[in-house]
Amino acid sequence: MLLEVSGLRVAYPARGGEVAVVRGVDLAVAPGECLGIVGESGSGKSQTMLAILGLAGPGARVSGSAIFAGEELVGMPQSRLQGLRGDRIGLVFQDSITGLTPHMRIGDQLAEVLVVHRGASPGAARAEALQMLEVLQIPEPAYRLGQYPHELSGGMRQRVMIAMALLCRPALLIADEPTTALDTTVQAAILRSFAKLKAHAGTALVLISHDLGVVAGLADRVAVMYAGRIVESAPAEQLFATPRHPYTKGLLASMPRLDGPPGGPLPAIEGQPPDPAAVADTGCAFAPRCGIARPACMADLPQPAAVGPAHRVACHAVEPA
Amino acid sequence: MRLLSFILGRAAVALLTILVIVTAAFFLTRLAPGGPFDAEVDLDPLVRANLERTYGLDQPIGIQYRRYLGALAAGDLGPSTTYPDRGVSELIADGLPVSLRIGLAALAIATAAGMAAGIFAARNRNRPVDALVMGVASLGVALPAFVVAPFLTLLFGIYLSWLPVAGWGDGSLRHWVLPVVSLALPQVAAIARLTRGAMLETLSADFVRTARAKGLPERRVISAHVLPAAVLPVVSYLGPAIAGVLTGSVIVEQIFALPGLGRFFVQGAINRDYGLVLGIVILYASALILLNLLVDLAYGWLDPRTRTGR
Ligand SMILES: Nc1ncnc2c1ncn2[C@@H]1O[C@H](COP(=O)(O)OP(=O)(O)OP(=O)(O)O)[C@@H](O)[C@H]1O
Ligand SMILES: [Mg+2]
Numbered sequence: 001m002l003l004e005v006s007g008l009r010v011a012y013p014a015r016g017g018e019v020a021v022v023r024g025v026d027l028a029v030a031p032g033e034c035l036g037i038v039g040e041s042g043s044g045k046s047q048t049m050l051a052i053l054g055l056a057g058p059g060a061r062v063s064g065s066a067i068f069a070g071e072e073l074v075g076m077p078q079s080r081l082q083g084l085r086g087d088r089i090g091l092v093f094q095d096s097i098t099g100l101t102p103h104m105r106i107g108d109q110l111a112e113v114l115v116v117h118r119g120a121s122p123g124a125a126r127a128e129a130l131q132m133l134e135v136l137q138i139p140e141p142a143y144r145l146g147q148y149p150h151e152l153s154g155g156m157r158q159r160v161m162i163a164m165a166l167l168c169r170p171a172l173l174i175a176d177e178p179t180t181a182l183d184t185t186v187q188a189a190i191l192r193s194f195a196k197l198k199a200h201a202g203t204a205l206v207l208i209s210h211d212l213g214v215v216a217g218l219a220d221r222v223a224v225m226y227a228g229r230i231v232e233s234a235p236a237e238q239l240f241a242t243p244r245h246p247y248t249k250g251l252l253a254s255m256p257r258l259d260g261p262p263g264g265p266l267p268a269i270e271g272q273p274p275d276p277a278a279v280a281d282t283g284c285a286f287a288p289r290c291g292i293a294r295p296a297c298m299a300d301l302p303q304p305a306a307v308g309p310a311h312r313v314a315c316h317a318v319e320p321a
Numbered sequence: 322m323r324l325l326s327f328i329l330g331r332a333a334v335a336l337l338t339i340l341v342i343v344t345a346a347f348f349l350t351r352l353a354p355g356g357p358f359d360a361e362v363d364l365d366p367l368v369r370a371n372l373e374r375t376y377g378l379d380q381p382i383g384i385q386y387r388r389y390l391g392a393l394a395a396g397d398l399g400p401s402t403t404y405p406d407r408g409v410s411e412l413i414a415d416g417l418p419v420s421l422r423i424g425l426a427a428l429a430i431a432t433a434a435g436m437a438a439g440i441f442a443a444r445n446r447n448r449p450v451d452a453l454v455m456g457v458a459s460l461g462v463a464l465p466a467f468v469v470a471p472f473l474t475l476l477f478g479i480y481l482s483w484l485p486v487a488g489w490g491d492g493s494l495r496h497w498v499l500p501v502v503s504l505a506l507p508q509v510a511a512i513a514r515l516t517r518g519a520m521l522e523t524l525s526a527d528f529v530r531t532a533r534a535k536g537l538p539e540r541r542v543i544s545a546h547v548l549p550a551a552v553l554p555v556v557s558y559l560g561p562a563i564a565g566v567l568t569g570s571v572i573v574e575q576i577f578a579l580p581g582l583g584r585f586f587v588q589g590a591i592n593r594d595y596g597l598v599l600g601i602v603i604l605y606a607s608a609l610i611l612l613n614l615l616v617d618l619a620y621g622w623l624d625p626r627t628r629t630g631r
Pocket of ligand 1: 041048056057
């Protein structure tokens, strides 16, 4: 495994103790594989990935384990993590519009990655940056290098962010909502470049999205997060064909389908995702919104259990295989 | 090209502004009760009339105004009634170096010390040192120069006898210290508070997280990505800071008896020395306008978003 996360927990200090926003996450990504992570807003998708890279917010308490290429990331000193970030592990954030430094030219922002990690000369770094912009099919790439972020469209900025994350040819690319807020053609182009990257460079990909369509097109495996836990994980085809957790079923039902009945509102899952401070470790966090909840769901925390090859579900209503 | 037309446009506005200021100052000083020769008690009416004729003060105010502007356009600031043997230009040339030196020194210290304190506080946010630095800064903002200056004089000049109490002496550093510190202190405090706030805001910006995600060393994150953005509010504040130092210098020069413009200005105002007051007003206004233009240019240079023509 390239990345193996187990029992990852992230908590922030709060009045009268702490609030856990990630509550024991297990994940694995093989080299060259694409793992999709889906879940409603606030389920802890971003925090999981930020925490293992030492980028969780100030005061975060991170515990558990995250082994990347044989090295434990949790508790690793920042100086070592800096060496990995941007080099072996690329990151693309969801806020691409504000994610580039406003007072720095695109070329300088790209080049500094190579200067810092590879000790490249500014000239060589620029040449490589230019090449990467070409690979990502940014129009007039040489001209872009001299521009400032505000002079670029949102789609172009996002591709610059992706170029930045790929400059050092990382073994793992973590893309957090890389296509949110972009129009569908740009979105499709970006997803195509991810697919190419995976096929040609063998880059493993963690793709975080609440758009199941995006994940369906690209992911080999999918993990579904709810209230800081993974409630179901399975190979992508299996998850979309035979979802087992009621939450996954709800998510899939709310997804527009080409082969579904036309018109009519899409069924949404009733209620709101819970506030992390209100989630207890007794009982299933989804139970209050679940159509098939039973008394045990309120009392006992369901543990993930295998229901098929590489298919695990944490639900009292699902019979383990 | 765009820069040049920008500067020319600003220069035109500046000239107009100065004209308005001169006009307002001209009439306001003359509207104030009293006149230049009221101080001498029992001045012979004949002598007074003679003096007034010499300075053209017997003319209708409209004509005085036109004459003043005419002379001003030719670069002549006219005579001083307080120092009859020296023109206003000469007095300004005397006082300017002193005022300029303490003013610029105060600004430089305020910017450097204020930013250093602000950055330090931000990097130690919510620790006791942060609270200490910000507490002192709040005090500094609240205390005006006319409170700080006598206090410093008392402490360093009288109790400790480390520094001269007043005067310019030979112009050596010892004589600068207290005036410059009194002048700079309120600005140090204001800039420290601004810098801390801007640093904290910038540190949580998305682009700073990107910089960290790139694996840049923390030093580089701060110096290349955070500081240039965090310095912008400070640069905008420099305009008001310059105005603050200018006003402060009038008071501080008076307290420390420094032979600068501020002293001449106060004396000129007390003696109803119209020419001297107007001359210094013009100089202050021009300096303020010029320095503000420089601040705006610096801002444009630091923030590319304000630079592009869109
Ligand atoms: N610095 C922080 N301090 C306290 N709580 C935080 C902090 N950062 C994030 N959280 C909380 O952690 C929870 C999980 O956030 P996270 O960003 O991981 O959600 P997400 O699944 O990525 O959602 P989205 O789809 O909206 O991006 C949220 O409730 C959020 O409010
Ligand atoms: Mg997120």
